[in-house]
Amino acid sequence: MEINGVPVEDTFCEAFKGLYARFIVTAADERPLREAAENVAALPATVFGESEAGVERWLDPEETPDGRPGFVAQVWVEYGDDAVKKLEHELGKRIRQGVLVRPTTRVFDACEDPDGYIDTERPIGRCADGYEYTDVRFDREMVHVPIMMGEFLIERRLGYAEGVAGGLVWLFCEDVDAALEAGYRAVEALRDVEGVITPFNVCAAGSKPETIYPDIGPTTNHPYCPTLRDRILDSKVPEGVEAIPEIVINGVSLGAVKRAIGIAIEAATEVDGVVKVSAGNFGGKLGDYRIPLRECIRE
Incomplete structure (x- = not known):
């Protein structure tokens, strides 16, 4: 899609x-x-x-x-x-x-x-x-x-x-300037969406649950750090991508979060320099909900 x-x-x-x-x-x-x-x-x-x-x-x-x-x-x-x-x-x-x-x-x-x-x-x-x-x-x-x-x-x-927290979308961008524009455009598009917030706004540092320093909590999601692409064997950053902002969304219902993800994707992809949209997950093992991105776009 x-x-x-x-x-x-x-x-x-x-x-x-x-x-x-x-x-x-x-x-x-x-x-x-x-x-x-x-x-x-x-x-x-x-x-x-x-x-x-x-x-x-x-x-x-x-x-x-x-x-x-x-x-x-x-x-x-x-x-x-x-x-x-x-x-x-x-x-x-x-x-x-x-x-x-x-x-x-x-x-x-x-x-x-x-x-x-x-x-x-x-x-x-x-x-x-x-x-x-x-x-x-x-x-x-x-x-x-x-x-x-x-x-x-x-x-x-x-x-x-009770609500739904931690829905998110990742924007794979050519450079930091494109990432800033796309990320903030997505956040602004959600300002008038009832029932949702973006607690981190444009987040520059997605995390992962496993870490060698458990005493400080979640640490950098190294496979998705562009500056590590040529230094590690398990990099998942494509060539030509230099920044991946994360937009985290909390909402009063699952439907509200899905609508917001779709709106964020629509807004961000209007920016030149966004080359792919994706999302982080934990293999379906940690979350209470699995939210397919394509369902959000259809909402």
Whole structure:
């Protein structure tokens, strides 16, 4: 199969069950809003037992509960027996240190069909050291946290649900310039796709599970490093390819992730210098889902 004249390899990516919270952040001014978005989405770290996050899309004032500009964010943790407790802990960190400290910000729940709720009074509201209080604003139960620039407001209950994390696509490119353009074009094409985030945006360093240094976690996927092509026997980098950006996608459903992969492929293959589209996987042994790329294009 070819898209925009670029061959799409007949392969699949693997994805995993995850638990996510989805919420809206608003602010009175674009500057703290942008800072909150950068903070809440920083440093994906699920491979270290923490969380990863991203901005799903930006919102106009008429789309938010309080009539101010905002964005939709998602925070994810690995699925498991302690996932809800871990998500509460990670939400607390990201919102307390990434959003609450930004002037005029507020947080509202945006999880559709939640499996349950996290009570934000404990991990976030108690930043008020006992001066927190709850009332109804914007037709929602809100926790008020007095701060040195007014009050930070957060909805009392943030919903969480099971989703699909770690879908991905690889773009084999002639050079770094083409890789940057194709990668960021794919990411931008997903900015208005409801229900998905790209926690790494354009990722320059895909990893593999096996490593000679297990104490530091996943390490470089050496067969796909262009600079190692002439130094190793198991290189899988074709001649003429000098950069392979990876676009990782998390979504609220399998269908959302598949649609996003298809949109990313369509956008990236419009760029000159993309010579092939593929995906990394673990032979179908690790992921909860197998997502064939060709199915994504048909979606």
